[in-house]
Amino acid sequence: MERVALKVPLLDLQPQYAAIRADVLAAIERVCDSQHFIMGQEVERFEAEIAEMIGVAHAVGVSSGTDALLVALMSLGIGPGDEVITPTFSFFATAGSVARLGATPVFVDVRPDTLMMDAEAVAAALTTRTKAIVPVHLFGLSADMDPIVALASSRGVPVVEDAAQALGATYRGRQAGTIGTLGCFSFFPSKHLGAFGDAGLVTTNDAGLAARVRRLRNHGMEPKYYHHEIGGNFRLDALQAAVLRVKLPHMPAWNAQRRANAARYGELFSQMRQVNVPVEPSDRVHTYHQYVVRVRERDRVRAHLASRDIATEVYYPVPFHRQTCFAAYTHSPDAYPVADRAALEVLALPVFPGLSGDQQAHVVASVAEAVR
Ligand SMILES: *Cc1c(COP(=O)(O)O)cnc(C)c1O
Secondary structure (H helix, E strand, C coil): CCCCCCCECCCCCHHHHHHHHHHHHHHHHHHHHHCCCECCHHHHHHHHHHHHHHCCCEEEEECCHHHHHHHHHHHCCCCCCCEEEEECCCCCHHHHHHHHCCCEEEEECECCCCCCECHHHHHHHCCCCEEEECCECHHHCCCCHHHHHHHHHHHCCCEEEECCCCCCCEECCEECCCCCCEEEEECCCCCCCCCCCCCEEEEECCHHHHHHHHHHHECCECCCCCECCCCCECCCEHHHHHHHHHHHHHHHHHHHHHHHHHHHHHHHCCCCCCCECCCCCCCEECCCCCEEEECCCHHHHHHHHHHCCECCECCCCCCHHHCHHHHHHCCCHHHCHHHHHHHHHEEEECCCCCCCHHHHHHHHHHHHHHHC
16 A cells, blocks of 8 residues: 655644634634733733632733743842752753843753652752752653752742643642742743743742732832832733633643543554653653653654654753853753753654644654664
8 A cells, every 4th residue: 555645743733723713813803802902801811710720829921931930030039149940951941031130040950750850959959049949840741849849948948830831730639830939831832822922921829929920020010100129021912811711721621632642652652662752650640742752863763754744853952051051050061961861862742632643653653663
């Protein structure tokens, strides 16, 4: 039988959009008719709805996931002379936001099983200057939070969760992003819940911090034209909030589809010892923002998949301790063997909601051709 050409993108948002198109256009029309574009009712309602869904007291809509991290760290008063511990293996913004405030990012290596922050490494990196710990819930799985939070509490250090990839993920029954002192989410279009542009969210159960984040989001202003501290323009647009409100109720079903796709990959890869599939510890629900396998000769496997019309991505090829812009914060670049190895082996396969069984079978068959 002749092989049928089957193209597999890394992410296709069209099936999702097709299912909600009329609702999205109605929401956009509602905002256009109101001619109210910055903050306001749409933003307030979105904040209340998402806070209710993930079980947190306060949710503050902001302009992006990066700005969520920045304003969360600002609300803790972090600045020059302060140290903030981050994993070395994450998206740039996790450490970039620390450095932008003049504080010092302190990188720690990650765990070999989950590729996330290792509490023992954090313990070794703590100093009297440590002002925050930023675990990252990478690829849709929560980091192992209890040991990190215990360590942080014992030293009176706040925990800022980078939950940009983990909306809907749980850890011991609690939602990622609601466990630490503050949580930061991104609604970049490719995330679990994607806006039609940039958007983000800060969550917290601390009323004082929530008020401070709200003030910092709008130039530190309260009341109008009275500035107690220097904030910025980190506001969420009404149009983005309106789109997010349409999508939010669908998010659990989309996450369930990602989990079903991951389970199917798990079965299909079960006989292929050369492919290490992602782990899901029994105390967590993984939402598979990315389905990241680990393989030897990753670049060769990736090139083979590309030749079969299968798109993949490498999250992330360069850990923080090897980034040029962070050289000043890296004293021993060879001290992160787990992250260095992960950077050579990780490969994200398509897992988006709407990915067909045929497409998945094509991905797995093509991986098998490459690794045998
Ligand atoms: C996407 C992402 C961010 C930044 O979010 P933006 O909305 O793109 O600014 C931060 N951290 C992690 C881990 C991310 O994946």
